[in-house]
Amino acid sequence: VNPRLMLHPQKLLCIFGTGDLGRSLGLRLLQSGYRVVYGSRRPHSCGPLPQGAQVMSHAEAAQSASLIFICVHREHYEFLETLASHLEGKVLVDLSNNLKKGMYQEANAAYLQSLVPGAAVVKGLNTLSAWALQNGLLAGKQVYLCGNSAEAKQAVAKMATKLGLTVLDRGTLSAARELEDFPLQLFPEWRLPLRVAIGLIAFFFFYLLIRDVIYAYAEQKKDISFRIMVSLANKVFPIVSLVMLSLCYLPGVIAAILQLYRGTKYRRFPDWLDRWMLCRKQMGLIALGLAFLHAIYTFIIPIRYAVRHKLISLVMKNNKTTPFYFDNTEAWGTDSFYVLGILGLFLYVLLGLTSLPSVGGTLSWREFSFIQSKLGHLTLCICTAHGYIYGWNKFLRSSTYKWYTPPGYMLCLIVPSVVLVLKVLLVLPCVDRTLTRIRQGWERTQPREEMGTIKATNL
Numbered sequence: 001v002n003p004r005l006m007l008h009p010q011k012l013l014c015i016f017g018t019g020d021l022g023r024s025l026g027l028r029l030l031q032s033g034y035r036v037v038y039g040s041r042r043p044h045s046c047g048p049l050p051q052g053a054q055v056m057s058h059a060e061a062a063q064s065a066s067l068i069f070i071c072v073h074r075e076h077y078e079f080l081e082t083l084a085s086h087l088e089g090k091v092l093v094d095l096s097n098n099l100k101k102g103m104y105q106e107a108n109a110a111y112l113q114s115l116v117p118g119a120a121v122v123k124g125l126n127t128l129s130a131w132a133l134q135n136g137l138l139a140g141k142q143v144y145l146c147g148n149s150a151e152a153k154q155a156v157a158k159m160a161t162k163l164g165l166t167v168l169d170r171g172t173l174s175a176a177r178e179l180e181d182f183p184l185q186l187f188p189e190w191r192l193p194l195r196v197a198i199g200l201i202a203f204f205f206f207y208l209l210i211r212d213v214i215y216a217y218a219e220q221k222k223d224i225s226f227r228i229m230v231s232l233a234n235k236v237f238p239i240v241s242l243v244m245l246s247l248c249y250l251p252g253v254i255a256a257i258l259q260l261y262r263g264t265k266y267r268r269f270p271d272w273l274d275r276w277m278l279c280r281k282q283m284g285l286i287a288l289g290l291a292f293l294h295a296i297y298t299f300i301i302p303i304r305y306a307v308r309h310k311l312i313s314l315v316m317k318n319n320k321t322t323p324f325y326f327d328n329t330e331a332w333g334t335d336s337f338y339v340l341g342i343l344g345l346f347l348y349v350l351l352g353l354t355s356l357p358s359v360g361g362t363l364s365w366r367e368f369s370f371i372q373s374k375l376g377h378l379t380l381c382i383c384t385a386h387g388y389i390y391g392w393n394k395f396l397r398s399s400t401y402k403w404y405t406p407p408g409y410m411l412c413l414i415v416p417s418v419v420l421v422l423k424v425l426l427v428l429p430c431v432d433r434t435l436t437r438i439r440q441g442w443e444r445t446q447p448r449e450e451m452g453t454i455k456a457t458n459l
Helices: 020-031 058-064 078-082 108-115 130-135 150-162 173-184 188-219 231-262 271-278 280-299 305-317 328-354 365-390 408-412 414-426 429-444 448-458
Strands: 012-016 035-039 054-056 067-070 091-094 120-124 142-147 166-169
Touching: 012 020, 012 058, 020 035, 020 130, 035 058, 054 058, 067 150, 078 108, 091 108, 091 150, 108 120, 108 173, 120 150, 120 173, 142 150, 142 173, 150 166, 188 231, 188 271, 188 280, 188 408, 231 271, 231 280, 231 365, 231 408, 231 414, 271 280, 280 328, 328 365, 365 408, 365 414, 408 414
Parallel strands: 012 035, 012 067, 035 054, 067 091, 091 120, 142 166
Antiparallel strands: 120 142
């Protein structure tokens, strides 16, 4: 390894660029114990820089350091070509990004390497923002590096690790375009969960719109379209929230069934299942947000005009001499319904908090697994019971099935009920034995050559 590329706390690092990113990076490097020198076109009038940093011309700064951060836009790279002799043997870290994909035919890092062929260009740290660098939000954050020189990448990785970053090597400089596209992605891990949530919200909204509003107008000549804003939304949010929560735990059940059937846990899951399991956290957070909306909408029910008008009309209808019958069963059901809702929301919040890196990082793996798995299934069980109690006395009423369609809460109970039943069955020893017999019987029906392949795969 070239000793010039090995960094230590007193090593002098150079930054080309005195904008927000360059100043923030310099401040962070100074806080980590490095010495920093800036290269600028106007060393004497380049604006405020972090205290303790030096500023020189580009040529002087390049000569003083072996590792240089390029914090300028691609359209300003031309000046580097004039410094080619001073950058010979140096490590250039390209932090640039583009405004959109496909702006240029070649990656910025590849273009930089063509301008300064004698330097070792490393693409990396381009996913860090000036705000994150200023506020120190770097602990455990993953960054990517790519370059043609292993020594140069090792030097940059050592520096990044000292800043608290987790480094992932993506290979040669041919991967630079992929790295430059990362910051342009808009919530890539949230796309599938958001699509599922939006699809469910749209389905149940129009389903309930037909059952509640359009049915009342067509069959009873009543205009209750005002319920769309609050009542209808307050049905859609909890329905989708419960379905999304159950979708967090359904892939785990499917994965367990696959492992029991295959007789091994070392075979890769199908791509669709693997992708589903990777976005469970986002699904859970969406479910939590919808549960919060449901709680807020529920709080405003008593102050709605329609509710106040209904209560006043009920009081006016019943005179003072008419006794008001108290239904003890209804009271039990209502109180149980609200208590389960409160407990479910509390556990929802607990699951959401422990999914945060700052909180989950303080827990051991056993503690984290207990909360996310055991308490997660308990949350699903309580929220499902919350839905069952809501309609416990409505399942057998013919008036419940408008136009022969079941209400929305019945539909939303299907998925969580299936998940809970399968989870209970999986913990029973007889299920494991049954799946093992099925797998062994299937293997006996296969040709001898295929059997060898199956056993080798399992091993």
